[in-house]
Amino acid sequence: MFAGVAVAVGVGGFVANKVIKKKSPPADIIDGKAIAATIRLEIKEAVNAMQAKYKKAPGLAVVIVGERKDSQTYVRMKRKACAEAGIVSFDKDMPASSTQEEVLQAVKDFNANPNVHGILVQLPLPKHIDEQTILEAISLSKDVDGFHPLNIGALAMKGRDPLFVPCTPKGCIELLDRSNVEIKGKIAAVVGRSNIVGMPAAMLLQKRDATVTIVHSRTPGAESIVKKADIIIAAAGSAEMVKGSWVKSGAVVIDVGTNSVDDATKKTGYRLVGDCAFEEVKFVASKITPVPGGVGPMTIAMLLKNCLEGAQRMYAP
Numbered sequence: 001m002f003a004g005v006a007v008a009v010g011v012g013g014f015v016a017n018k019v020i021k022k023k024s025p026p027a028d029i030i031d032g033k034a035i036a037a038t039i040r041l042e043i044k045e046a047v048n049a050m051q052a053k054y055k056k057a058p059g060l061a062v063v064i065v066g067e068r069k070d071s072q073t074y075v076r077m078k079r080k081a082c083a084e085a086g087i088v089s090f091d092k093d094m095p096a097s098s099t100q101e102e103v104l105q106a107v108k109d110f111n112a113n114p115n116v117h118g119i120l121v122q123l124p125l126p127k128h129i130d131e132q133t134i135l136e137a138i139s140l141s142k143d144v145d146g147f148h149p150l151n152i153g154a155l156a157m158k159g160r161d162p163l164f165v166p167c168t169p170k171g172c173i174e175l176l177d178r179s180n181v182e183i184k185g186k187i188a189a190v191v192g193r194s195n196i197v198g199m200p201a202a203m204l205l206q207k208r209d210a211t212v213t214i215v216h217s218r219t220p221g222a223e224s225i226v227k228k229a230d231i232i233i234a235a236a237g238s239a240e241m242v243k244g245s246w247v248k249s250g251a252v253v254i255d256v257g258t259n260s261v262d263d264a265t266k267k268t269g270y271r272l273v274g275d276c277a278f279e280e281v282k283f284v285a286s287k288i289t290p291v292p293g294g295v296g297p298m299t300i301a302m303l304l305k306n307c308l309e310g311a312q313r314m315y316a317p
């Protein structure tokens with residue numbers, strides 16, 4: 001955080017050694033919004049090429065059950081991103097009272113629809129519906145979220161690759177690659193062990209030859225473990241949990257957190273903060289992603305990419 005700079009100060013022939021505490025310059029900001037925009041243009045070009053060659057567009061089915069405001073916002077963003085890239089979106093909006101059978105039937109219909117190349121069931125589902133049952137019903141070759149246990153299993157196995165990698169961790173790796181951060185041979189810490197981010201992020205880093213430690217809510221001495229890392233992926237879902245003191249000088253920090261905290265000065269009444277204390281960490285890290293505008297936009301770009309790749313596999317295997 002502070003680089004000690006020793007300078008010799010001469011005062012009328014008297015020389016004293018004085019240490020000036022100097023704050024390091026702030027980290028480079030990894031602009032996820034801009035990188036995602038570039039990727040979305042690349043996808044759009046590939047979609048146009050597919051149209052020209054096969055007279056087919058990729059199709060994404062987005063299933064939402066219930067009226068959660070945050071889920072509706074995310075789903076709207078996903079559908080808009082599809083439209084902009086030339087991906088056809090198939091909308092299925094179901095009431096919160098839908099039965100498990102009805103949701104299962106919606107998935108089966110999309111499995112059977114040859115114009116649908118990807119199926120996304122927005123999570124969380126209402127409590128009376130078993131998420132695992134629904135996710136396992138999605139055809140492996142249309143599992144653009146990468147949440148099917150067989151895709152997750154392949155991700156965990158050495159020498160095997162899943163058909164789809166979950167969008168958020170895939171976006172984290174893409175951010176590192178496009179920011180010229182070497183992964184091979186590095187020490188990495190992943191904070192959080194969720195099925196959709198922490199665990200798959202750790203698997204991906206390990207597949208790229210990083211040495212990975214997963215730190216979670218029951219880890220004794222989490223701070224000292226994270227502090228050894230060259231690359232930190234913060235995905236604990238806990239606002240500003242990773243402090244400046246947790247981060248090694250020069251580390252690269254990818255912040256997956258999207259926590260809303262009350263803020264009376266905003267017209268919405270809240271603001272988004274990450275899992276890192278950004279204002280502290282930015283003076284220690286060499287590169288850091290902001291929240292918002294970091295990993296979030298990449299999640300959507302990777303969803304489009306997975307859908308495109310699913311369609312490409314179907315038409316040009």
Ligand SMILES: Nc1nc(=O)c2c([nH]1)NC[C@@H]1CN(c3ccc(C(=O)N[C@@H](CCC(=O)O)C(=O)O)cc3)C=[N+]21
Pocket residue numbers: 073074077120121122123124145167168258272291292293294295296297298299300
């Ligand atoms: N089946 C399924 N797949 C998902 O991928 C999935 C899901 N369910 N459920 C919810 C989470 C959350 N998620 C986000 C997507 C985009 C942003 C995003 O673009 N955030 C913007 C800010 C948006 C805002 O201002 O609210 C940003 O970080 O810049 C965030 C979070 C996908 N999820």
